[in-house]
Amino acid sequence: MAGTLCVTLLLLLSTIAVGGRKTWRRRSQQIVPSSWERSEGGGESFPLDFTAVEGNMDNFMNQIKSLAQSLYPCSAxxxxxxxxxxxxxxxxxxxxxxxxxxxxxxxxxxxxxxxVFLEGGWYCISRENCDIRYDTMRSLMSSRAWPPSKTASGILSTQPEENPHWWNANIVFIPYCSSDVWSGVSPKTEKSGYAFMGSLIIQEVVKELLGKGLDTAKLLLLAGSSAGGTGVLLNVDMVANLLEELGYPGIEVRGLSDSGWFLNNKQYWRTDCTDIITCAPTEAIQRGIRYWNSMVPERCKQQFKEGEEWNCFFGYKIYPTLRRRVLLLRV
Known part of the structure; x- marks a missing residue:
């Protein structure tokens, strides 16, 4: 019944859009009931008085508003x-x-x-550091307790009031469980104790989505916040290149990086780099990329000497090398 109602209401909107004032008069007695009633097909008709426009435009617009509100359940x-x-x-x-x-x-x-949204959640840079993270923030390192479904909000919401631009898009949320700023390509080893496969996770998700409708897409927006925002900078060109290699050059790839702009701040005093809090940003990333076996974009990598790929984790250094359009937010 809901589907029939949606069709009936849409037809009424079409009548409003293409009909002149004379058409409204002529048809008003035929299609306007005095109250909600059943149509022959089992659907419901909406009481819209087309003659009201002559006497009271405000009244007519109120009816249009009511019609729009009735159409809303057909969508959001x-x-x-x-x-x-x-x-x-x-x-x-x-x-x-x-x-x-x-x-x-x-x-x-x-x-x-x-x-496609990349979750944030900081990172860890050593076996000891990651052990502590695993004990205190296990959901960011393991999928064993992930729920079978999630209700989204913000830019992932399906409600147009909350998410007016993307509410009716295909929404993908990739949980962060690699602790490597979405950069690693390393399987679990005895020495490291953990796998760091953030970049590979993104690649595999994109490949699987091709079988779920992404193959006919016009636009893919790779978005993320915090570590996920940095992950966007590190992977947006890779995703576009991957789609081209797989035979889908027509899919436009863009990026949206929220709070993913790492700052290379100098420390006020020298400290032992025992964790990500006490480490200077440069030293933390330098240690991290070796531990994670990170992959950075080739265009950025070529700007620096061998062993200095860590520079590509800092937004002001990688951004000028990106080929795809990326919107930067700092919330």
Whole structure:
């Protein structure tokens, strides 16, 4: 019945859009009931008085507003807000502890826009540092306790009032469980104790999404906040290149980096670099990329000497080398 109601209301809107004043008069007695009633097809008709426009434009516009509000359940309010968890088919690409990496997906049938969001959550740079992180923030290193579904908000919301520009796009949320600023390509080893496969996780998600409708997309927006925002800078060109290599050069890839602009601040005093809090940003990233076996964009890497790839983690150094359009936010 809801589907029939949506069609009926849409037809009424079409009548308003194409009909002149004479058409409204002529048809008003035929299509306007005095109250909600059943149509022959089992749907419902909406009481809209087309003759009201002559006497009272405000009254007519109120009816249009009521019609729009009745159409709203045909779209946003009837959407399932929950994103469903999908574990990666490629089981060799994992979270830190070897558990399966994955993503949450809320499909929007008919939409050719995709929003892929990278979660943030800082990082760890040594075996000892990561052990503490695993004890205190395990959900950022393991998928074992991930819920089967999530309700999104903000830019991932399916409500147009909250998310007016992207509410009806295909929404993908990739949980952060690699602790490597989405840069690593290293499987779990005895020495490191953990896998660092952030960049590979993004690649595998993109490949899987091609089988879920991404293959017909016009636009993919790679977005993220904090460590996820830096992950956007490190991976936006890689995602575009991957799609081209797989035969989809027509998909436009853009980036949205929120609070992912690492600052190379100098320390006021010298401290032992025992964790990410006491380390200077440069030293922390230098240690991290060796521990994670990080991959940085080739265009950025070529700007620096061998061993100085860590520079590409800092926004003001990598941004000028990016080929794809990236919007920067600092909240």
């Amino acid at each position: 309010q009837r959407l399932d807000d929950e994103m469903k968890l999908h574990s990666l088919h490629n089981k060799s690409v994992t979270c830190n502890d070897g558990s399966p990496a994955g993503y949450y997906l809320k499909e929007s049938k008919g939409s050719r826009r995709w929003l």
